Amino acid sequence: MHIESTASSPSTSIAKGSSAAGVDLPDLKVFVFGLFFVFGGITSLNDVIIPKLKGLFTLSYAQAMLVQSAFFAAYLLVSIPAASVVRKVGYMRTAVLGLSLMTIGSLLFVPASAAGSFGVFLSALFVLAAGITTVQVVANPLITLLGPSETAHSRLTFAQGFNSLGTTVFPYFGAMLILGGLSEVDASAMTQAAMQAYRSEETRVIVYAYLGLAAVLAVVTGGVWLRRNRLPPSLAEKIDMLAAFGLLRRRRFAFGSLSIFLYVGAEVAIGSLIVSFLVQADTQALSEQAAGMRVTYYWGGAMVGRFIGAYVLRLISPGKVLAATATAAIALIMLAITAKGDASGWALLAIGLCNSIMFPTIFSLASEGLGKHASDGSGIICMAIVGGAIIPPLTGHLADMMGLRLSLLLPLACYALIALFGLYARRPEVPDALV
DSSP states (O other): OOOOOOSOOTTOOOOTTOTTTTOOOHHHHHHHHHHHHHHHHHHHTHHHHHHHHHHHTTOOHHHHTHHHHHHHHHHHHHHHHHHHHHHHHOHHHHHHHHHHHHHHHHHTHHHHHHHTOHHHHHHHHHHHHHHHHHHHHHHHHHHHHSSOGGGHHHHHHHHHHHHHHHHHHHHHHHHHHHOOOOOOOOGGGSOHHHHHHHHHHHTHHHHHHHHHHHHHHHHHHHHHHHTTTSSOOOOOOOOOHHHHHHGGGSHHHHHHHHHHHHHHHHHHHHHHHHHHHHTSTTTTOOOHHHHHHHHHHHHHHHHHHHHHHHHHTTTSOHHHHHHHHHHHHHHHHHHHHHOOTHHHHHHHHHHHHHHTTHHHHHHHHHHTTOGGGHHHHHHHHHHGGGHHHHHHHHHHHHHHHHOHHHHTHHHHHHHHHHHHHHHHTSSOOOOOTTO
């Protein structure tokens, strides 16, 4: 999933006078860029394993979408504790903790497969996502530290480009490895033990993929541990979350936080349904493997759109650009719902292009005028990413009741509210006494 790291999550405010500011450590820059690549890649792999687990465990769409709920719940539950860890032990040691959790989460796919249990798979995904969240709390301030402050924004944008590269590359190869056809069996004629053995065998390809990730992550974790003293302990400011939630009294910030919730939810929901949508006989009638490989167009569109959007946003008000891209997403969803054949499938994939500028644009518009409370606000926005845990299962529930096409009306409604926020925030916000 293409999730931008916020400019600072609850822990990312760097204290003034930090002795590490402006340090040029090329090897750590490469490490952080690599983390952004892995963040995006692992998250977008969910779109590939959802159809695999859905078929294997005979799940409804709503149940299958719990994969995203387990994953994105970590953003809500882990961000604040991870922020506290950064303040106590520093950036590098917190990175080691996060990478260790990612490694453990990947390894948990082994007992999940052996147990043939969907619930254990969800637990493994949560642990994996908890590690990703922890490392993301570290990544942005680390980018800020590793070079001159005046070029920090450029470094962060460059790093986020690696995030998009990961979301584009991982689904393609993940589909090749994971989305082979399931063997035909009659579940009603199998004993519980036989069904467990069947599921264990069929999930082995998922295990192989995540064991490979675990091996890479273990090597990276060891490398970071050896460099744990390259930077001094964090001096990040303590965030008063009660004060941060008080910012929701600001209509612009509250509307922007809601828009982040809706954007992440809509983007993840659509990405999760692409494979199931493209295999339908009245869409593109692809195999699951071929459909999974086309997921890369969805995330690749987001990557290309970022470069186009970077230019357009210099010429046109960000609020108007946001409203226009959200409206385009609505039009594409309507085409996906009403059209048949290739037009329907490609319309759904093209929504990725519209998504490209939404997160950073919503974030910047919502944060305008927050002044000294900008870091507090970014913590709330980071928690709003939990939309990826809530909107997808609701969309799945609609798919079970109304069919895949009509279930897209929920993401459509999300984009409609985002368009309204763009129009609402098209004029610059003036700081006032509330901040």
